[in-house]
Amino acid sequence: MLPRLFTVLLCLTAGLRAAYPEFSSCKPNGGQRGSEFKLSVTGTRLEDFETLLFYDPGFTVKSVDAVAAGKVDLTIAVAADATLGSHLVRVRTRTGLSHPRQFFVSPYPTVDEKEPNSEFVQSQAIPLNSTIEGIVLTEDVDYFKVTVKKGQRLSLEVDGLRLGYLNFDPYIAILDKDRFEKAFSDDTILHRQDGYCSFVAEYDGDYYVMVRESSYRGSTRSFYRLHVGDFRRPDVVFPAGGKVGSKVDVRFIDAQGSFAGTVTVPSEEDPNHEVFSAEAPAPSGNPFRISAIDNFLEAEPNSTREQANVVPPADTYALNGIIGTPGDADYYRLALKKGQVLTGHAYAQVLGSPLDPVISLRGATGAALISNDDGGGMRRLDSRFEVTVPADGEYMLSIRDHLDRGSPKFVYRVELTASQPRLTFASPEYSANDSHYRQFIAVPRGGRMALLENFSRTRVSGDFRFVAPGLPAGVKLLTEHAPKDMPNAPLLFEAAADAPLGQAVVPVRLEPVDSQNKVIGRLRQNFDVVRDGNVIYLTDTEDRLPIVVVEEAPYALEIVTPKVPLVQNGVYDLKVVAKRKPGFTTAIRVIMVWTPPGVSVLGEMTIPAGADECTFQLSANAGVTAADWKFVVMGEADAGRGRVFNASPFCIVKTQTAYVTASAFPMAAIEQGQEGVVTTKIEQLLPFEGEAVARLVGVPDTVAIEPIKITKASTDLTFRVKPSKDCFPGKIADLFIQVDVPVPGGTTTHRVALGSSVRVDAPRKAAPASAPVAKAEAPKAEATKPAAAAPAAPVVLSRLEQLRQQAAAGNKQ
Numbered sequence: 007m008l009p010r011l012f013t014v015l016l017c018l019t020a021g022l023r024a025a026y027p028e029f030s031s032c033k034p035n036g037g038q039r040g041s042e043f044k045l046s047v048t049g050t051r052l053e054d055f056e057t058l059l060f061y062d063p064g065f066t067v068k069s070v071d072a073v074a075a076g077k078v079d080l081t082i083a084v085a086a087d088a089t090l091g092s093h094l095v096r097v098r099t100r101t102g103l104s105h106p107r108q109f110f111v112s113p114y115p116t117v118d119e120k121e122p123n124s125e126f127v128q129s130q131a132i133p134l135n136s137t138i139e140g141i142v143l144t145e146d147v148d149y150f151k152v153t154v155k156k157g158q159r160l161s162l163e164v165d166g167l168r169l170g171y172l173n174f175d176p177y178i179a180i181l182d183k184d185r186f187e188k189a190f191s192d193d194t195i196l197h198r199q200d201g202y203c204s205f206v207a208e209y210d211g212d213y214y215v216m217v218r219e220s221s222y223r224g225s226t227r228s229f230y231r232l233h234v235g236d237f238r239r240p241d242v243v244f245p246a247g248g249k250v251g252s253k254v255d256v257r258f259i260d261a262q263g264s265f266a267g268t269v270t271v272p273s274e275e276d277p278n279h280e281v282f283s284a285e286a287p288a289p290s291g292n293p294f295r296i297s298a299i300d301n302f303l304e305a306e307p308n309s310t311r312e313q314a315n316v317v318p319p320a321d322t323y324a325l326n327g328i329i330g331t332p333g334d335a336d337y338y339r340l341a342l343k344k345g346q347v348l349t350g351h352a353y354a355q356v357l358g359s360p361l362d363p364v365i366s367l368r369g370a371t372g373a374a375l376i377s378n379d380d381g382g383g384m385r386r387l388d389s390r391f392e393v394t395v396p397a398d399g400e401y402m403l404s405i406r407d408h409l410d411r412g413s414p415k416f417v418y419r420v421e422l423t424a425s426q427p428r429l430t431f432a433s434p435e436y437s438a439n440d441s442h443y444r445q446f447i448a449v450p451r452g453g454r455m456a457l458l459e460n461f462s463r464t465r466v467s468g469d470f471r472f473v474a475p476g477l478p479a480g481v482k483l484l485t486e487h488a489p490k491d492m493p494n495a496p497l498l499f500e501a502a503a504d505a506p507l508g509q510a511v512v513p514v515r516l517e518p519v520d521s522q523n524k525v526i527g528r529l530r531q532n533f534d535v536v537r538d539g540n541v542i543y544l545t546d547t548e549d550r551l552p553i554v555v556v557e558e559a560p561y562a563l564e565i566v567t568p569k570v571p572l573v574q575n576g577v578y579d580l581k582v583v584a585k586r587k588p589g590f591t592t593a594i595r596v597i598m599v600w601t602p603p604g605v606s607v608l609g610e611m612t613i614p615a616g617a618d619e620c621t622f623q624l625s626a627n628a629g630v631t632a633a634d635w636k637f638v639v640m641g642e643a644d645a646g647r648g649r650v651f652n653a654s655p656f657c658i659v660k661t662q663t664a665y666v667t668a669s670a671f672p673m674a675a676i677e678q679g680q681e682g683v684v685t686t687k688i689e690q691l692l693p694f695e696g697e698a699v700a701r702l703v704g705v706p707d708t709v710a711i712e713p714i715k716i717t718k719a720s721t722d723l724t725f726r727v728k729p730s731k732d733c734f735p736g737k738i739a740d741l742f743i744q745v746d747v748p749v750p751g752g753t754t755t756h757r758v759a760l761g762s763s764v765r766v767d768a769p770r771k772a773a774p775a776s777a778p779v780a781k782a783e784a785p786k787a788e789a790t791k792p793a794a795a796a797p798a799a800p801v802v803l804s805r806l807e808q809l810r811q812q813a814a815a816g817n818k819q
Contacts, residue, residue: 515528
């Protein structure tokens with residue numbers, strides 16, 4: 007009985023336990039493919055750990071060996087055919103899903119760094135073809151010793167910044183027995199702050215490997231994975247792209263030269279696609295562009311206008327070449343048509359090439375249509391431009407390096423495309439400086455979770471529908487369509503109450519409703535891998551959405567279905583009700599996920615602790631479309647040890663034409679303490695029964711205005727306005743009339759006469775009274791003696807005038 011009771015209590019409190027786990031780090035940060043090894047995951051809120059969610063196939067959690075709130079120990083197996091390089095992984099607990107972290111697959115076994123190895127004489131001995139897992143503390147230098155044969159290649163590659171912990175800038179070097187640096191690397195074009203280098207041994211015996219922070223800094227989170235082996239590390243591939251579904255012969259170019267290979271191009275575009283050589287593959291791949299364009303490869307000589315390669319006419323072009331020597335430039339002759347609008351991208355640094363491309367496109371007269379240097383996005387030194395062709399004819403495209411440099415590594419790929427039909431979607435960033443926040447679906451049993459998806463369309467119209475293949479058991483997608491005229495839509499998933507805890511990485515797509523439309527919409531979600539405040543050092547783009555089922559949430563939300571429509575230029579108070587589990591009293595943050603065009607609302611409200619509801623005021627403008635809209639809100643609450651999300655079901659909110667409208671009334675001037683009248687004509691757009699109530703809104707409390715009642719027969723709105731003697735004089739602007747119209751189910755609230763105003767004046771001052779006129783006295787019969795004149799008042803002279811008079815008197819004497 008007691009064990010059963012304990013189980014029941016555990017189930018009842020499951021929704022109140024840890025949620026949204028924090029995945030701080032793992033050790034090691036990767037493993038050898040084809041191996042099985044121990045992995046420790048650290049973080050917070052891990053006590054209900056379930057498993058790891060890898061985005062890519064080839065990873066298996068063999069066992070969970072120990073679980074605590076701050077650490078989990080596991081056994082991991084990596085398949086022999088797992089792709090080398092970086093992979094995304096998240097922690098899934100019974101109640102939440104973490105942010106992703108990078109996890110690396112290496113061709114070599116992992117060797118842990120062991121202190122002391124901070125001095126040359128303390129170098130840690132390691133076998134060739136090893137991956138060292140280590141950390142650089144402040145002013146730390148790590149030394150390793152490896153034995154090689156004369157003529158044998160010794161290569162290094164370090165994963166530091168790419169591990170995703172912080173802005174770590176590692177420096178690596180190969181030293182001989184006399185401590186001379188034979189090869190070194192700080193930054194690279196391909197891996198930014200993560201370096202690589204190679205050296206051919208000059209003698210049999212020991213060489214030394216050094217790793218440190220480039221400025222002798224370091225920290226407790228300056229982790230690295232240093233690959234030490236005989237692999238070839240290409241800087242770049244030529245050509246650096248190919249057509250979907252094709253096979254392309256390529257050359258892998260490194261510091262020692264180049265070697266051949268063949269690339270099988272996937273059948274779908276992938277912005278993160280990398281290729282590896284079959285010969286001694288490096289620990290990470292090289293970027294490779296996938297497009298629907300046939301390749302054109304430059305043919306030397308083409309360094310002058312007269313030697314320009316003639317490119318066969320096409321609607322789109324992919325020009326591949328190398329600026330092979332300093333001062334080199336490549337020229338191409340293109341046949342273009344009047345009115346063509348072309349978008350050009352010169353890909354170089356994004357491919358690992360040191361080229362800083364400068365592009366020119368000139369007409370037959372030699373006049374430049376465009377000349378572009380930088381502007382290629384995150385790798386800003388790559389070129390990007392748009393041009394409209396002014397006339398039919400041949401045009402000359404040239405490309406060179408900005409500083410006229412050149413070498414066999416200066417590979418480029420110029421893609422010239424007409425505006426192609428394209429549809430992508432992504433969620434906005436929900437939190438400043440955290441691009442990962444809420445960028446997943448963790449659906450509670452019996453609940454829902456929603457994301458807002460913004461659409462980006464290029465020459466695409468028509469209705470689309472969301473498709474999410476491979477959902478976890480018990481989960482369904484409730485969002486059906488993405489209408490052609492909508493800029494965004496809510497993506498809502500629901501889990502059955504008995505759905506098993508589970509997970510999947512789902513390639514959510516948008517498929518056209520019209521079978522004649524062949525465009526497929528794809529998720530393109532950008533993430534920051536390393537960010538320090540507003541500075542972004544490393545990013546990633548994903549086209550799949552992690553979806554998991556978690557334990558039941560301790561609350562549920564529901565939007566109370568409106569009984570009346572939201573009218574044009576109207577408002578409606580939309581109520582959200584929370585249903586809480588016993589004992590759960592925490593405040594709930596309620597987020598309005600989406601509103602249709604023409605409807606505005608405050609983005610979020612809070613249901614206070616212990617309360618059960620909140621209200622959003624919806625406001626519709628005059629242009630809102632009459633339709634039935636699916637509204638949804640998302641809840642976020644602290645379940646005691648982390649955030650728990652749960653969304654409401656869809657709720658239909660109807661928008662429609664207003665019943666009445668009115669223009670702003672002419673401004674009236676009313677004195678303080680006096681009563682005046684404002685009036686405007688009212689127009690009935692839809693019939694209604696009964697009496698509507700109109701109120702003039704926006705005046706201060708010192709102005710008395712009584713509401714009025716109108717009917718469908720009313721033709722004007724007239725208000726008696728009386729400012730008090732204490733009312734501050736001046737213009738009272740931005741007034742409107744609120745009209746509550748009775749309809750079946752309640753009243754609809756209209757806002758009409760928008761932008762009206764009233765002026766309050768101070769009382770006018772009365773004109774001053776005239777002085778009484780004295781009555782003239784009749785003259786006396788006898789003449790009277792005139793009175794003596796009063797002496798004149800003395801004139802007050804200024805000191806200057808006194809001195810002048812004194813000077814004049816002295817002159818007379």
